[in-house]
Amino acid sequence: xxxxxxxxxxxxxxxxxxxxxxxxxxxxxxxxxxxxxxxxxxxxxxxxxxxxxxxxxxxxxxxxxxxxxxxxxxxxxxxxxxxxxxxxxxxxxxxxxxxxxxxxxxxxxxxxxxxxxxxxxxxxxxxxxxxxxxxxxxxxxxxxxxxxxxxxxxxxxxxxxxxxxxxxxxx
Ligand SMILES: [Zn+2]
Numbered sequence: 001x002x003x004x005x006x007x008x009x010x011x012x013x014x015x016x017x018x019x020x021x022x023x024x025x026x027x028x029x030x031x032x033x034x035x036x037x038x039x040x041x042x043x044x045x046x047x048x049x050x051x052x053x054x055x056x057x058x059x060x061x062x063x064x065x066x067x068x069x070x071x072x073x074x075x076x077x078x079x080x081x082x083x084x085x086x087x088x089x090x091x092x093x094x095x096x097x098x099x100x101x102x103x104x105x106x107x108x109x110x111x112x113x114x115x116x117x118x119x120x121x122x123x124x125x126x127x128x129x130x131x132x133x134x135x136x137x138x139x140x141x142x143x144x145x146x147x148x149x150x151x152x153x154x155x156x157x158x159x160x161x162x163x164x165x166x167x168x169x170x171x
Pocket of ligand 1: 042043044045046047067068069070071072
């Protein structure tokens with residue numbers, strides 16, 4: 001990601017120690033600020049807004065339509081989470097890790113419809129997974145560590161509402 005494309009508040013990252021602290025009190029700029037009516041439908045993913053949060057539910061006819069925060073992040077390609085998996089991967093291990101990540105995403109987004117993978121990019125000796133939320137990178141990182149050991153580090157930039165999680169393979 002090119003720095004120039006980021007909003008100014010993203011540029012000053014604050015470093016914090018790795019951990020699983022909750023940052024839910026920190027404001028996500030993509031969170032819905034205005035009031036939505038119960039039953040509002042996201043026309044892109046089909047999530048339905050109900051009593052303050054988005055859920056997977058049947059839409060009623062004639063519902064209001066509004067894009068959810070996850071779809072807006074996907075459309076803007078502006079992740080809240082970036083998980084970088086560093087190591088030397090063959091195609092087989094790459095496929096295995098991507099499958100594992102997708103499995104974690106499926107499990108996560110059943111309960112939390114706005115927590116999703118935006119994209120998976122294969123770089124030289126790394127896999128980069130961008131997400132719409134700050135929880136999924138940790139969940140996937142933890143699953144990769146359970147499967148392959150290695151080390152996890154984490155940086156949370158509160159001002160930019162961006163978490164960067166890095167997994168490094170043991171050598
Ligand atoms: Zn949506």
